[in-house]
Amino acid sequence: MATVQLNNIDKVYPGGVQAVKGADITIEDKEFVVLVGPSGCGKTTTLRMIAGLEDITKGEIFIDGKLVNEVPPKDRDIAMVFQNYALYPHMTVYDNMAFGLKIRKMPKVDIDMRVNEAAKILEIESLLDRKPKALSGGQRQRVAVGRAIVRQPKVFLFDEPLSNLDAKLRVQMRAEISALHNRLQATMIYVTHDQVEAMTMGDKIVVMKDGLIQQIGGPLHLYNNPVNLFVAGFIGSPPMNFIKVRIDQEANRSIAVCDEFQIVITGRNEKLVKPFIGKELVFGIRPEDLTYVTKEEKGKTFRTQIEVVEPLGAEIHLYVNLGKSRLIVRIPPSYNPKAGESAILLPDMDKVIFFDPETEKALKDE
Ligand code: ATP
16 A cells, blocks of 8 residues: 655646645555545645646655656556546446456456455445446445445545435445445545544544645544634534633733633643733633533633523533624533523633634644
């Protein structure tokens, strides 16, 4: 299998759109790397440059240590699974899977062996004689993956392969692709705009916005240590809550103040906020780091108004109003809150992340 290295990659399309800016990404052998970000952030363009389907404007791409900038797609030893699957409608499932090998003039017995083995892995052996139109969405998706597997490529590329499936099937196929990765022990690069897919599948996640890589890291690292407001808001569902506060100093303690609360800042943030006394910061807290309590505690809790209660069975999501901000709180299912009531919340100050509203960067230790 193979490593993939992107060094300072730029892509400017004819007409001047700069889709990717200075991308540096290292993908280790056997790693499952997810490129994630909102529509138009440049993830598909990045994948297509790795595949050789798009010219690179600047920078270098190496596959297995070999510079591939000028190597045509067919010689890069990669296989790509597209969003629309791109199956040949007039061919059977078997022929769809065998086609790439046939044009490479592989002996028939070898083709047969590879197609049957891939069909077994994907549990589509009984569908080999069917045409794509006689398949469900999930089955078509498996055939598209099968077509990639038979090639035994160095690297698998996936471009939003699950986006045409319904929600339930997407969850199932997500687990199947992860299992496939474990089984094949292959290098896989996967593009999605869905942060849940990224979190659940990726060994490593590359978060992109406006052509720029925002942060690269493991799912939990990104969740717990987002570098900026964008990553903090993008990774995690329901998303992180953001509250604009001013930092005041009172009797040697730093306090986060807004119209509705005054919370004493403790823990590692105490030192981080010192340079911001008298200035504004964004107070970021995840929905599960707000505890629903019955007693108010000065300097520790704040009061909100419950607007919506969403009982989800295993947990409850509360949408509460704090002045003009709306926050989301995750609480255990044993509570019975009602819309219109007030809710007292206790933020876990060890989990709060402060952001500088000017740079949008998270405050962190040097
Ligand atoms: P999506 O999730 O919508 O597919 P994406 O993150 O994959 O988005 P890209 O498809 O890589 O984004 O597009 C990045 C930017 O490049 C966008 O602004 C897009 O409009 C532009 N772009 C993409 N393809 C071309 C093209 N062939 N010519 C000109 N501009 C393009």
